Amino acid sequence: MNERKPQHWADAVALEVAASGRLPVISTGISPSGEIHIGNMREVLTADAVFRALNDQGVETGFHFVADNFDPLRKVSPFLDRETYTAQVGKPLSEIPCPCGGHDSYADHFLEPFLESLEKLHVRVDVVRADELYKSGRMNRRIVTALERRATIVAILKELTGKDMGDDWSPFVPMCGACGRMNGTRVSGFDAAAETVEYACDCGAAGTLPMAGGGKLQWRIDWPARWRTLGVTVEPFGKDHSTRGGSYDTGIRIAREVFDCEPPHPIPYEWISLKGQGDMSSSKGNVLSIGHVLKVVPPEVLRYMVMRARPGKTIKFDPGRPLAQLVDQVDDAHARGRDERAMELSRAAGFEPVGVPYRHLVMVAQIAGFELDRVMEILDRTGYPGVSRTAVAERLEYASHWLAEFAPEEEKYTVQERLPNEAAGLTGDQRRFLSGLATGLTDGMDGAAVHDLIYNIAAGFESTPPAELFQAIYFALLGKARGPRAGSFIAILGPGFCARRFAEAAGG
Ligand SMILES: [Zn+2]
Ligand SMILES: [Zn+2]
Structure with missing residues (x-):
């Protein structure tokens, strides 16, 4: 077994996991409390990479996504109607009405578009809804154990986090039978045989609840309990969980000492930060939804962004020009067979490279008013003959969204x-x-010839700097001070057309 270390991180992780001898079951989870963004997406794509790598090694592997929809709503986020949602704080996301009225619950409102995006990204994952997991009774044995072993859990938490949990702390959070909230309830007793919990609530209600659906375990206990119930052996998680005394640390101990299981192989990953706005987080509001970004670039491009970076490396996401460059990199890697493994792991529905630099395509598209025939004709005479019409058509669709939403001002123009x-x-x-x-302009001149002409003429003006002269070109054609490189721009538009326009602008 002295094989060469695999080049790609997903293969390296897969080898380690397979060598452990445990049946690989990969788990991921997200709380659908707000828009599920591309920062969250890293978790699922990281897991998917390892899933694919294990399958490629011929190892049968389970892969699921737990939607933490049984978590309570913690606060009224700015995007919510304050009047409606103030009364919902403390209730589980699965039991709260959806903000648009079109979904079964608040959780589904955010979950459904996310699951649609996973389809597009070709992530084949079993979806487990936490509320169903609890309501089905599958967590009952874990709840009983946690309540019985409360003292052990309290000691572990104290040792690793330094926090005293207090006398009325319970690993189980009841959901009040009267007001539906989880944020004001206390456990006052339980019956292990009947699988029921006694509770009291700040609203004044008290009573007996079934463990199945009557509440949930606290996060730090819920996580290891879930490892046991779902047989999880591999799990990526964000760096917030992997700090000392964090929930993975306490989870290890609770798994071994309370639930009698081994913790999963950890894959800690770094955040995706949004250029100029720091780490993406729903509460900061600096998020881009996955669906949004998938309108702008093909799924393979988004996958590639995650596949090519080791999980421990921060990904800086800039939806402006760098995103366009990323599209070119994927096109290029495809055409030249470069970065093969990352490309393979980035496969989705099928990627057809265009073979035209993105910025050139964007310029041509705008000149041609996004008419496909004209775009093809211009590409043909600007050095890109014989490119795939369907690939261009598909790319134009993405480019139009990119121009509308993320492109820097100087990339946008209308002739x-x-x-x-x-x-x-x-x-x-x-x-x-x-x-x-x-x-000087005559039809048939190419970009280089026009470029030379422009510089030769500009050289004859001593008192006016070239930049100011060039502005005249853009004012005459676009009505703004800046635009694409003038030489090829004029060649594409047609030197004859531009000559007439410049003569008119010059005052005839
Ligand atoms: Zn909705
Ligand atoms: Zn209550």
Whole structure:
């Protein structure tokens, strides 16, 4: 067994997991308390990479996603109607009405679009809803054990976190039978044989609840209990859980000393941060939903972003120009067979590379008004003959969303059908410059020839800097001060057309 260490992190993790001899069951989980964003997506894609790697090694593997929809709503987030939701704080997400009225519950409102995105990303995962897990009674034995071993749990938590849990602390959180809340209830007794819990609530209610669906375990106990119930042996989790005294640390001890099981193989992962706004988090509001990003780039591109980085490395996500560059990198890796394993693990429905640099395509698309025939014709004469029409059509769809939502201003423009009003403010030198261009431009010139012409003419102006002269080109064509590289831009638009426009702008 002295094989070469695999190149890709997912294969390395898969080897370690397979070597442990335990049946691999990979688990992931997210609380659907708000929009599920691409930071959350890293967890599921990290797990999916290991799942695929294990399958590739011929190891049968389980893979599930636990939707933590039985967690209580903690606060009224800014995106919620304060009046409606203040009364819902403390109730489980699965028992609260959805914000739009179109879903079965608050949890489903956020869960359903996430599951649709997983489909697109080709993540084949068994979905386990935490409320169903509890309501089915499958957690009852764990609840009994936790209540019986309360003292052991309290000692472990004290030892590892330094916190005293207090006299009325219980590993079980009852859901009040009268008001439906979990945030004001206390356990006053339990019956292990009948599988019931006695409780009292701040609302004044008290009584007996079935363990099945009558509440849930506290997070730090819930997690190891779930490892036992679902047989989890591999789990990625965010760095907040992997700190000293964090929930993985306490989970290890609780798993072994209370639930009599081994903790899963950990895969701690770093966050995805959003450029200029720090780590993505629902409570900070700086999130991008996965569905949103999947409108802008193909699923393979999003997968690749996660696959190529080791889980321990922060991913900086910038949906502007760097995202466009990422599309080019994936195209390029595809065409040249580069970064093969990461590309293989990024496979979704099927990726067809376009073979045209993204920014060129975006420029051509805007010049052609997104008409496919015109786009194909321009690509053909600008150095990209014979590219796939279906691939271009698909990419244009993504590009139009990218332009509308994330592209930097200077990437966006519309060629004006008439001389824009902005051209009225051109200086004398700018007009003379355009006039020179109008005389020099002839149809058939390519980008390089136009580029040379522009620089030669600009060199003749001593008192006006070239940048100011070039602005005249953009004012005359686009009605704004900046635009794409002038040489190829004019060549694509047609030097004859531009010559007429420049003559008009120069004052005829
Ligand atoms: Zn809804
Ligand atoms: Zn109550």
